Amino acid sequence: MPKLIVVAGLLLALTACGKESTPTPPPASQTTQAGSGPVDVNVPVEMRPVLSVDPPAQTPAPAAPDVLTGKDGSTYRVGPSIGDFGRFENVGVEQVDGRWVLNIELPDDTAAIFATWTAENVGKQLAIVVDGELVSAPEIASAITGGALQIAGSFxxxxIRELERAITGK
Structure with missing residues (x-):
């Protein structure tokens, strides 16, 4: 699973279905692609706390609304949704120092929810769920305030375009 780094004013480290140890300063942008402008997603994106992760098993995990399977086969038990994120102010892809990143801007109402939750859950994982499917499970390295996220890694x-499509449904 590719590693992710999220920037929200301050640098935050997140990993897709794993953990990132030390954040680094954001790199300077080399190539930028225009963002989307406001996006109403086809299916709301749920943000759910990860309660536990079990390594890949030889038998599939039982189907349940609070049990999800990651791309690597790990089983994620998740808590109730912290909110449905059905709209983004902007979503765009750019290349920064040779790495592809996904920029996401949240509207004020969901940015406030996200800021409060991430401040209270630093060091824990957050499941990003679209239509019942686990898209990513990053670790929250610090509070994500201001509503601006940047997901970067070895994509x-x-x-990165597949991740953008999974989150926006577009």
């Missing part, structure tokens, strides 16, 4: 352009 190819195709992988």
């Amino acid at each position: 190819t352009q195709k992988e």
Whole structure:
């Protein structure tokens, strides 16, 4: 699973279905692609706390609304949704120092929810769930305030575009 880094004013480290140890300063942008402008997603994006993660098993996890399977086969038990994120102010992909990143801007109402939750849950994982499917499970390294997120890592352009499509439904 590719590693992720999220920037919200201050640098935050997140990992897709794993953990990132030390945040680093955000790199200077080299190539920018225009963002989308406001996006109403086809299916609301749920943000749910990860309660536990079990390594991949040889038998599939039982189907349940609070049990999700990651791309690597790990089983995630998740808590209730902290909110449905059905609209983003802007979503765009850019290349920064040779790495592909996904920029997401939240509207004020969901940015406030997200800021409060991340401040109270630093060091814990957050499941990003779209239509019942686990898209990513990053670790919250610090509070994400201001509503601006940047997801970066060892993504190819195709992988970052797939993540963008998974989150926006577009």
